[in-house]
Amino acid sequence: MLKLDIQKSFINQQTGVSRELYFKANIDLSGVCVIFGDSGAGKTTLLRCLIGLESCVGDIQFKQQIWQSEQQKSIPTEKRGIGVVFQEPRLFPHLNVQQNLQLAVNKASSHAFTIEQLANKLGFTELLTHQTTQLSGGQKQRVAIARALLTDPQLLVMDEPLSSLDQGSKQLLLPFIKEVSQKIPILYITHSEQELFYLSRNMLLVNDGQIEASGEPQQLFLNSDLSLIKFAHQGLILSVDVKSYDPEEALIKACLDSQNLYISAETPPLVEKIQVKINSRDVIVALQPIEESSLLNCLSAKVVGFDIDSQKAVVLTLQFETQSLYAYITLRSFNKLQLAVGSEVFAHVKTMSIVN
Numbered sequence: 425m426l427k428l429d430i431q432k433s434f435i436n437q438q439t440g441v442s443r444e445l446y447f448k449a450n451i452d453l454s455g456v457c458v459i460f461g462d463s464g465a466g467k468t469t470l471l472r473c474l475i476g477l478e479s480c481v482g483d484i485q486f487k488q489q490i491w492q493s494e495q496q497k498s499i500p501t502e503k504r505g506i507g508v509v510f511q512e513p514r515l516f517p518h519l520n521v522q523q524n525l526q527l528a529v530n531k532a533s534s535h536a537f538t539i540e541q542l543a544n545k546l547g548f549t550e551l552l553t554h555q556t557t558q559l560s561g562g563q564k565q566r567v568a569i570a571r572a573l574l575t576d577p578q579l580l581v582m583d584e585p586l587s588s589l590d591q592g593s594k595q596l597l598l599p600f601i602k603e604v605s606q607k608i609p610i611l612y613i614t615h616s617e618q619e620l621f622y623l624s625r626n627m628l629l630v631n632d633g634q635i636e637a638s639g640e641p642q643q644l645f646l647n648s649d650l651s652l653i654k655f656a657h658q659g660l661i662l663s664v665d666v667k668s669y670d671p672e673e674a675l676i677k678a679c680l681d682s683q684n685l686y687i688s689a690e691t692p693p694l695v696e697k698i699q700v701k702i703n704s705r706d707v708i709v710a711l712q713p714i715e716e717s718s719l720l721n722c723l724s725a726k727v728v729g730f731d732i733d734s735q736k737a738v739v740l741t742l743q744f745e746t747q748s749l750y751a752y753i754t755l756r757s758f759n760k761l762q763l764a765v766g767s768e769v770f771a772h773v774k775t776m777s778i779v780n
């Protein structure tokens with residue numbers, strides 16, 4: 425468990441206006457805990473305070489270790505046993521890859537990984553003798569992740585580590601990060617919903633300099649009392665079970681709760697449970713199944729809530745057995761169909777994208 429109760433204030437030098445941030449949470453340290461929130465919400469400040477790179481007032485306790493308290497002087501960053509990966513890799517430009525990594529090995533008292541193991545796993549063995557200035561952004565970030573792990577951390581902290589990387593690097597690194605999280609707890613900042621849902625069952629929602637909520641991402645995305653709702657209303661990620669794959673038609677047949685769902689995919693899925701994102705605007709709502717159309721997916725659902733937005737559009741919350749979906753329709757359609765909480769409808773899904 426990571427317990428924190430800290431305050432940080434910044435004074436804007438130009439305007440003299442102060443900005444107060446206050447973070448209080450008990451964070452479960454199993455797997456990945458994703459820190460999610462709008463730009464400027466305070467995510468990086470929270471991590472920097474935890475690491476000890478930013479001074480703050482209050483208490484921080486990691487497992488049985490007091491990192492900072494009112495009574496006790498703050499433990500310096502290097503004594504906290506934290507591996508850190510930032511958005512930019514921050515490698516030493518005058519050293520080659522092997523030498524950069526060796527510095528981390530020299531600092532660690534024990535070694536859960538070797539340079540060779542990580543280089544092999546992250547696919548940069550042939551780059552060990554290269555200067556870091558010759559590497560691409562994705563290659564540098566793989567080295568930076570290996571470097572953080574070679575310090576033998578008890579906690580890994582990652583601040584948007586994949587945000588500037590190409591899709592190929594993300595596909596290599598995401599499963600690796602998930603695998604690492606089974607051994608080392610990870611705090612992970614991201615703006616990407618895909619990364620959030622792929623990596624974690626546990627998220628901290630940071631809003632306006634505070635921790636607004638914590639818990640299971642799907643639950644938080646459905647909570648209309650949270651600031652996240654503006655974002656969530658654009659679409660939700662659902663978990664589905666893969667039943668089969670038809671290479672002729674490039675279609676996955678999957679199950680959403682007990683209903684069939686067809687998903688276009690060029691290659692067969694590698695896992696039995698996948699997550700798909702369904703944008704609210706790609707859902708067509710009808711009182712009866714639409715026959716003889718190109719729509720492949722027709723799901724029976726119940727309206728369990730609705731919000732009318734400032735543009736006079738309606739976001740319906742549609743409930744299946746255990747999961748929910750948002751559908752964005754016009755107020756005219758809402759009135760025409762005489763929808764209300766409790767209405768039984770058919771949700772026709774035009775397109776969806778696979779998250780993992």
Ligand SMILES: Nc1ncnc2c1ncn2[C@@H]1O[C@H](COP(=O)(O)OP(=O)(O)OP(=O)(O)O)[C@@H](O)[C@H]1O
Pocket residue numbers: 434435436443461462463464465466467468469470
């Ligand atoms: N050194 C600083 N001096 C003054 N204000 C700061 C400083 N660092 C951060 N802030 C302010 O603290 C608030 C939180 O910033 P922070 O970088 O933690 O947000 P964030 O959620 O990480 O944003 P982003 O997702 O854009 O990186 C912002 O209002 C920011 O302007």
